Amino acid sequence: MRTPERPFLVAAIVLGVLAGPSAGPAGAGDDLEYGVKAVYLVRFAAFVEWPAAARRGADAPVGLCVIGQDPFGPRLDAAARGQRAHGRPLVVRRLAGPAPLDACDIVYVGRGAEPMLREAGDPSGRLIVTDAAASSRRGMIHFVVAEGRVRFHIDLRAASGAGLTISSRLLNLALSVQRR
Template identity: 40%
Template structure:
């Protein structure tokens, strides 16, 4: 009887380990699906200095693309300000890349340098790397995807962020007052 109880106990532990290992990879695709949804919604809350009505809103991913089809699916269902979203995947980004929104993943060690090279360009920079210098930085808080905003960086890129977007942010680094 003791052997049977021990076997059942070991079976339960094995099942728990299998379920835990199967659930772990599923969390990452969900994380990037949520980030993709955010990226396609940010355009509603940003004013670009030279936006042409009806022109595509270029949403770029520089470097490794962690989104896969999730970003394309999310973009297909959004038209911020009646502007269709065009998804572009780039090896690296420059001010001439034509991006309105640019995501650079935290795995890229050059992220802070790329973001710094775009300073002054009307590009909403987004990253999930800590201290990247991006305008929007994704963070995980209480197992949820959230974001922080650097209003000074937005101002340096001549972008106006809606108070609604600022209100949704987990943290806002306010503009520096002159």
């Protein structure tokens, strides 16, 4: 069973909500915004390829980890449920305290998680996704809200440094792509 996702509907609503003056970090707008972001996180898994060395096994799931404060709640679990990427299932992991990122392929850096990321050190083999709403630091993919829509910047140089390959189709959709 697939999760009933509605990215476009969500995007449309987000557009309307963010355009309004009552836009705030924790309202109904947040709700929709993070729903979209949750779906995007799941989609990224399909547009990114990991180096073979980073794989922990042929059937090992793609680990989708949220470090720091979790803004998604059950929406991320709903978005990831039943989804696969490159033949591997998606597993959502939430790492509240400092912990090794061994089982993480995609790392969403939530509010207050930068120290954890720094501690983790080498980002090799991991897609680091940051959020303008959580911090100013930019990972390989950086969520922003532009013109009322959830968009993202891509740092291709960092991703390449980590051994990741990002599909050009994803690059085409980025607000900006940092190359070399």
